[in-house]
Amino acid sequence: MFDLTGRKALVTGATGGLGGAIARALHAQGASVTISGTRRAALDALAGELGERVHVAEANLADKESVEALVPGAEAAMGGLDILVNNAGITKDNLFMRLKDEDWDTVLAVNLTAAFRLSRAAVKGMMRRRFGRVVNISSVVGATGNAGQGNYAASKAGLIGMSKALAAEVASRGITVNAVAPGFIESPMTDALNEKQRGAILGTIPAGRLGTGAEIAAAVVYLASDEAGYVTGHTLHVNGGMAML
Amino acid sequence: MSDIAERVKKIVVEHLGVEAEKVNENANFIDDLGADSLDTVELVMAFEEEFNVEIPDDAAETIVTVGDAIKFLEKNAG
Numbered sequence: 001m002f003d004l005t006g007r008k009a010l011v012t013g014a015t016g017g018l019g020g021a022i023a024r025a026l027h028a029q030g031a032s033v034t035i036s037g038t039r040r041a042a043l044d045a046l047a048g049e050l051g052e053r054v055h056v057a058e059a060n061l062a063d064k065e066s067v068e069a070l071v072p073g074a075e076a077a078m079g080g081l082d083i084l085v086n087n088a089g090i091t092k093d094n095l096f097m098r099l100k101d102e103d104w105d106t107v108l109a110v111n112l113t114a115a116f117r118l119s120r121a122a123v124k125g126m127m128r129r130r131f132g133r134v135v136n137i138s139s140v141v142g143a144t145g146n147a148g149q150g151n152y153a154a155s156k157a158g159l160i161g162m163s164k165a166l167a168a169e170v171a172s173r174g175i176t177v178n179a180v181a182p183g184f185i186e187s188p189m190t191d192a193l194n195e196k197q198r199g200a201i202l203g204t205i206p207a208g209r210l211g212t213g214a215e216i217a218a219a220v221v222y223l224a225s226d227e228a229g230y231v232t233g234h235t236l237h238v239n240g241g242m243a244m245l
Numbered sequence: 246m247s248d249i250a251e252r253v254k255k256i257v258v259e260h261l262g263v264e265a266e267k268v269n270e271n272a273n274f275i276d277d278l279g280a281d282s283l284d285t286v287e288l289v290m291a292f293e294e295e296f297n298v299e300i301p302d303d304a305a306e307t308i309v310t311v312g313d314a315i316k317f318l319e320k321n322a323g
C-alpha cells in the first residue's frame with residue numbers, strides 16, 4: 001500500500017524539520033523528489049543522504065520570480081510533477097496590536113501566496129496527465145487560532161480554504177487537494193523549551209507527548225497515494241488529540 | 246476547410262467526446278458542446294500545445310466558439 005514508485009514530488013521547505021521528514025518518506029515509498037529551500041548546503045546534504053531520484057531546487061518563496069521558476073524547474077528535472085507538498089512556512093509572532101504590516105505581508109507571502117502560485121502552476125500539468133496530489137501543510141492554529149499568531153493563523157486557515165476551493169475545481173480531473181494540520185511537533189524549537197514550558201504544553205495534549213516529523217510525513221504519504229484518491233478537500237489533523245476537529 | 250480548422254475540430258472532438266458533425270464554426274463550447282469552464286481552459290491548453298503558441302488569458306476569454314479558436318489560431322499560429 002501507498003507505493004509511490006514512479007511518482008514525482010516537489011517538497012518546499014525540505015531543509016526544515018518537517019519538510020525533511022516528508023521528503024524522506026515520499027522518497028522511501030519510491031517517489032522521485034525535488035527538494036526546495038533557501039539554504040543550499042542543507043539541500044545538498046539531504047540530497048546526498050537520499051542518493052538517487054533526488055533533485056535540488058533553491059528558491060526564495062518570498063520572491064515571485066523565484067516561486068514561478070520552481071514548478072517548471074521541477075517538471076523539467078523529473079519529467080513531470082505528480083505531487084506538490086507546500087510545506088515551507090514561517091512565523092513572525094507578535095500581539096495583534098503590535099503586528100507590523102511587514103510581518104503580516106511576509107508571513108502571508110511565504111505561507112499562503114507562494115502555495116497559491118505553486119499550486120496554480122502545478123495543476124496545469126496535473127490536469128493534462130489526469131493525476132495530481134497537492135498537500136498543503138497547515139497547522140492546528142489555522143483552525144483554533146492562537147494568541148500572538150494573527151498573521152500565522154490567517155495564513156494557515158487560508159491554506160485550508162484555498163485547498164477546498166481548488167479541490168472542488170479539479171476533482172473531476174483525478175487531482176486531489178488536501179491539507180495536513182500538525183499540532184506540536186518535535187523540532188529544534190521545541191527542544192529548546194525548558195521543563196516548565198514543556199510541561200505546560202504537554203498538559204494540553206491528550207497523547208501526552210509531542211508528535212514527530214515522521215508522523216506528519218506519514219499523513220502526507222497517505223494523501224499522496226493512489227489509495228487516497230477519493231479523499232479531497234480534507235484537513236487531516238495530526239495533533240495527539242490536542243484539538244479534535 | 247483549412248488545415249488549422251481541421252486540427253482544431255479534431256482536438257475539440259477528442260477532448261469533449263462530441264460527435265464531429267456537431268463541431269461547426271458556430272458551435273459554442275459551453276452552450277452547444279457541453280463543455281464546463283474547466284474544459285475550456287483545457288481546450289486552450291491543448292490548442293497551445295498543438296499549435297505551439299501562447300494564448301494569453303485575455304485572448305483565451307474571447308475564444309467561446311469553435312470559429313473563435315480557428316480565427317485566433319489562423320492569425321497567430323506560425
Ligand SMILES: NC(=O)c1ccc[n+]([C@@H]2O[C@H](COP(=O)([O-])OP(=O)(O)OC[C@H]3O[C@@H](n4cnc5c(N)ncnc54)[C@H](OP(=O)(O)O)[C@@H]3O)[C@@H](O)[C@H]2O)c1
Nearest residue numbers: 013015016017018037038039060061062088089139182185
Ligand atoms: N513544527 C511544528 O510544530 C509545526 C506545527 C504546525 C505546523 N507546522 C508547519 O509545518 C511546516 C514546516 O515546519 P517546520 O517545523 O519543519 O519548520 P522549519 O524547520 O522552521 O522549516 C521551515 C522551512 O521553510 C523554509 N522557508 C522559510 N522561509 C522560506 C522562504 N522565504 N523561501 C523558501 N523557503 C523558506 C525553510 O527553508 P530554509 O531554511 O532553507 O530557508 C525551511 O525549510 C511549516 O509550514 C509550519 O508552519 C509546524
